[in-house]
Amino acid sequence: MRQFTAVINPAAGGQAGAAALIPIARQLREAGAEVEVSHSRSLRHAGELALEAGEKGRTVLAVGGDGMAGRIGGALAGTEAVCGFVPAGRGNDFARALGLPREPAALARLLLAAEPRQVDAIGLTSAAHPDTVALGSVYAGVDAVANRNANTSRLLRGSASYYVGALRAVASWRPVSYRLTIDGETCERRGYTVVVANSAYYGFGRQVAPAARLDDGLLDVVIIKHAPKRLFFAVMNELKDGSHIRRPEVEVLTGREIRIEAPERARPLPYGADGEVDAVLPVTARVLPRALRVLA
Known part of the structure; x- marks a missing residue:
């Protein structure tokens, strides 16, 4: 069973992120998964929290919009860590490209059962x-x-x-x-x-x-x-x-x-x-x- 660390930035749509995470975290826990929540002070800090969790072998959940997805995914790129996404922003374009379901129960099932897929990133x-x-x-x-x-x-x-x-x-x-x-x-x-x-x-x-x-x-x-x-x-x-x-x-x-x-x-x-x-x-x-x- 996976162990999850969900990273939320309260200063950037954190309320929307928390609202999106609650039903998913509930279903993950009911299935037997461990879910801890880390609140970041900034996007840079979010990347640091993601790296720390990934080094411990935890699956990192980027909770927010494309800025949070990009910062956390960017921090984990090139590592063995696994990243999941809980869309809770304005655009959610990367989640859309991945074909992630919008319905919380379906997304929770995916986070529990999906095999990691390797995707490209962009170095800037x-x-x-x-x-x-x-x-x-x-x-x-x-x-x-x-x-x-x-x-x-x-x-x-x-x-x-x-x-x-x-x-x-x-x-x-x-x-x-x-x-x-x-x-x-x-x-x-x-x-x-x-x-x-x-x-x-x-x-x-x-x-x-x-x-x-x-x-x-x-x-x-x-x-x-x-x-x-x-x-x-x-x-x-x-x-x-x-x-x-x-x-x-x-x-x-x-x-x-x-x-x-x-x-x-x-x-x-x-x-x-x-x-x-x-x-x-x-x-x-x-x-x-x-x-x-x-x-x-």
Whole structure:
């Protein structure tokens, strides 16, 4: 029987996390599993708690949204620890990519019985973060600005906060000249955004990279090139089902190591990873094949 350590960050949606965990923890305990709960002071501390629990042979549960999933999964990547997820955030995009059930009883059964599956992760290198790991995606451009707006919204939640955040971001957006180096080959593109995706989903369930797979040893690079702003909003709407990739303004490439730069931009351009935006370009993303053991 598995021994679980559930990590919650009270400062980042902890109440929602606790509410999501309670019915699952009850069913895990009723089945005979041991469940302890660790409250972190920050996302960094959450990663430290996860490593400590993993070193003891416990199964670590990341309770929260994509930021918590990314931080805990990133901390455990490259170790033998097993990670499970209790989605309790705004987007829950990595949990969606794993196909996790939403119903507590079904998720509890999965956490008890599923065999660990090995999935890829993304290693990141930038000036502010010389050695970090993400799980789902890295994105630079208007979507990073939109996500920052959504994360700081006090009035809106979920997809509504993302749409309003995107409206604000696009209204003031000017096209950016990106320099991309993919597995040593450099190309220039001008447009709205570049997304390096390990998962198909980002931005509250949008299928930004429909062909991306968590275990194929590759990263999908989605480029939304320069176009009239009205077309960009059409592309945003098509992200719901992934049909945007059929537009000529959208280009999809693949690679194992991708560097994103915006050398002509006077002001630094933000980039985000797993729903968190706290750094600026340039950034290098490389695939870490089969780096994380997850219950899915």
